[in-house]
Each structure stands twice: as C-alpha cells, then as structure tokens.
Amino acid sequence: MSDPPLQGAIITSQLIASLATRTTLETPGVLRIEPSVQGFLARLGPAALRHVRTSGSQDGTYRHDGVTATISDGTARVHLDIATDIMYTALDVAEAVQQRVRESISHTGLAPGAVDITILAIEHRRGTTIT
Amino acid sequence: MALDNIPRLGCGRSIDSIWASIDRSPTAHEEQCKQCQTARIQLERLSAATRALRESDLHDPALRPRPGIKNAIMDVARAEVRRGSRILLRAADNGATEISEQALSSLVRFAAAAIPGVHSRRCRIEIRPASAGLASEDHQSGTTGTATPAGPRLIVNLRVAAAPGIDIPVMAEALRQEISNAIPAGVGIAAGTVNITVEDLYDV
Numbered sequence: 001m002s003d004p005p006l007q008g009a010i011i012t013s014q015l016i017a018s019l020a021t022r023t024t025l026e027t028p029g030v031l032r033i034e035p036s037v038q039g040f041l042a043r044l045g046p047a048a049l050r051h052v053r054t055s056g057s058q059d060g061t062y063r064h065d066g067v068t069a070t071i072s073d074g075t076a077r078v079h080l081d082i083a084t085d086i087m088y089t090a091l092d093v094a095e096a097v098q099q100r101v102r103e104s105i106s107h108t109g110l111a112p113g114a115v116d117i118t119i120l121a122i123e124h125r126r127g128t129t130i131t
Numbered sequence: 132m133a134l135d136n137i138p139r140l141g142c143g144r145s146i147d148s149i150w151a152s153i154d155r156s157p158t159a160h161e162e163q164c165k166q167c168q169t170a171r172i173q174l175e176r177l178s179a180a181t182r183a184l185r186e187s188d189l190h191d192p193a194l195r196p197r198p199g200i201k202n203a204i205m206d207v208a209r210a211e212v213r214r215g216s217r218i219l220l221r222a223a224d225n226g227a228t229e230i231s232e233q234a235l236s237s238l239v240r241f242a243a244a245a246i247p248g249v250h251s252r253r254c255r256i257e258i259r260p261a262s263a264g265l266a267s268e269d270h271q272s273g274t275t276g277t278a279t280p281a282g283p284r285l286i287v288n289l290r291v292a293a294a295p296g297i298d299i300p301v302m303a304e305a306l307r308q309e310i311s312n313a314i315p316a317g318v319g320i321a322a323g324t325v326n327i328t329v330e331d332l333y334d335v
Contacts, residue, residue, distance in 0.1 A: 034210040040203060066210070078226075081214070083234075086241065091220055091319030094228040102225065114226035118217060120210060122234045122317055124241075 011108045013062035013076070017069035020078045020115075023104045024067075027097045029088030033066040034081040034120045040065075066120075076105045077113035083121035090119045140166040146174075153178045218258045218283060220320060230318060232256050239287055242313035246306045248294035250333055259284040259323075285314065285323035292331040303327045 024030055061070045066081035078101055084090045094117040102112035138146045142164050149167060152158070153174050161167040188194050216232040236254040243251040287310060293299055307325045314322040 034214075035203070035207045037207055037211065040207045081210070086238070086317055089315075089319040090230065090234075090317060091228060094220075095225075098225045098228075114224070116226045117228045118214075119220075119228070119230040119234050119318075120214065121231070122238050 011071070011076075011110055013060055013069040013071045014064075016071065016076045016078065016105060016108070016110070017062045017064055017067045019104050019108070020069060020080060020101045021065075021067050023100045024080055024082060024097050027093065027100055029085050029090075029093035030097065031083040031085050031121075031123060031125060034083055035065050036063070036081075071110065075111040075113040076108070077115070078105070079116045079118070081118045081120050083123060084119055085125050086122050087125070090122055094119060140164075140170060142166050146170060150174055150178075218256070218285075220283065220318070235285070235287075235314070235318065238313055238317045239289055239310055242309045243289065243291065243306055245309055246302060248297040248302060249306060250292040252290040252292060252330065254290070255288045257286040257288070259286070283320060285320070287314075287322065287325045288328070289326070290328045290330045292333040293329050295332045295334075299329055303329065 021033060024033060060072055061068060068079040070077045080097065080101075082094075082097065084093045097117060098115040101115045105112040140146070140149075142160075144160070144164075144167060149161070149170050153171065157167070157171060161171060212233060214231065217229040218232060218235065220228045220230055222228075232255075235256050239254050239256075240251045243249055289306075289310070291306070293302060306327055310325050311322040314320065
C-alpha cells in the first residue's frame, strides 16, 4: 500500500525569492541583483539584521537583496532590482526575466502573478573593454 | 523648574564641561579651583585610557573588517542611491518595468564619452508618460527624432564642458546623435528630446 499523497506542499515566499534570484541571474544580460541594506546586514549576521527587521517579513512577504516575493491567495508576486549589461537592450532583458521567473513560479504549483522589475543600473560587464 | 541631573562640582561647573575641554589647557578658573583640578586629574586618566583603547581597536586584527566588506558597503550605498528616482518604462499584466534615472544617466554618459572633446557634467532626465498620438507629434526644435519603439517620452538635459577650439555645433549634433542611438539600443525606448548645454570650456 502506498503512502497517501501529500495534501499540499509548503511553498514559502523565501523559496519563491530564491527561485526568482536564481532564474534572474541565469538570464542573459543580467549582471546582478542589486544588494539592499537588509540583505547586507543579513550576511553580517542575525544580530545586525534584528535592528532592521520589519513586520513586513511576517505577512507572506520575503525581502532579500533586491528581491521581494509575496504569496497571497495562491498567487506569487515578485519584485526584482537588477543591473543589466550595456550590450543588451534592458527592456528585452527585463521581459525575458519576467517570462522565465513566471515559468519557474508555475512549476511550484502557485499561480504566477506580476513580476515587477526595476533596472537600477546599466553597465559594462566587468572585464570587458569600453571602445 | 527643569530638573538638572548633570553632576556638578562644588564650584558649580559640570563634569561634562570639564570632560569636553580635557584635551585643552586648563582655563583660568580651573587653574585656581581645587575641585576642578582634582576632577581634571581623574578625567585625564580616563581620557588616556579611552585614547589607548581607541588606538588598540584600530590595530586589533580581530576588529578589522573582512576583505571585501568595504566594497560590499559601497555596492549597497550605490544601489540605494539608484533606488531614488524611477521612470516607468512599461506596464503589462506580466508586471511593470521601471528604470532608475541613475541608470539612464549613466547610459547617456557612456554615450557622451564616445565623443572626443566633451566632458559630461550634470545630467537630468524628465519623463512624459507614453500617450496616444506621440507618433504624429512634431519634433521640437533641437530634438533628434528616430523611429524607435513606443514608450515614455524622455527629455534628456545634459550639461557638458567642451575642449577649447572645438566646433561646438558639430560636437553638439554628434553628441545628440550618439545619445539618440544609445538609449534605444541600451534601454529599448525612444530617446525623445536631447537638450545639450555647453556650460564651460575645459583646459586640455
């Protein structure tokens, strides 16, 4: 006799944020996800983060280093702050990120909601020469 | 009457005021007042101990930040500045896309750097939201219009310094053309109006 199927999987906003981060960084033309003060303090240690932790982290929203993920009524929404490579068209990169992140979210069983993107920087990739 | 909880000596002077001037020579009052002199001797010991601790912290390897931490702090600081003013590029069911004014400014500066004899200075970007009828709108005087994707209409205001002896109208037109090509290529929207102000000449 096989085990009864699980009634539901626990998909947290932290998992969605992690998924979105990975998917975004794998998209051609994305240089990085822009760091935030909170993400930086999190790397320093939990004690530093305690001073800036807001009540927003307990309402289904997870924020970390330029990624905000919210799960509400079975729908996951994501906001990303990114830097793009000057050799790519930033709007095309943003559109590719939106499509890829929404696809990744759909694999979790949640409905993909809006994937909002802010392009904070357009730069040359480090190591490339400016002509 | 306000409560005064500051510790005071018998002469009426506060400990805080003596501490504030502990690194300086005694005042005329302090040279005469026994209580102030006693307080200064004790506070000088505390001051020396404080300086020694500060000095020790500066050279304590355990208190030295890990490599790369300064860069990480600067990355965060730069990102926070970029988070300031943003321009909506596109809003769709999939989600909205914005760009920071800083990102656009840096793109304009990259473009300007390609023109010899020009140093970019202040760059301000204004925005007119995308609206119907833009395609038929006449280009304003001083603008460089190109057939580019629909979107918000930018007004780029770039101030530059030019090299002495340069042909300013020719340089300005080349700069305007470079910026008008760089924005659609780098961002995917029309450059709109590009206003260039030559505000200074720089020494070569």
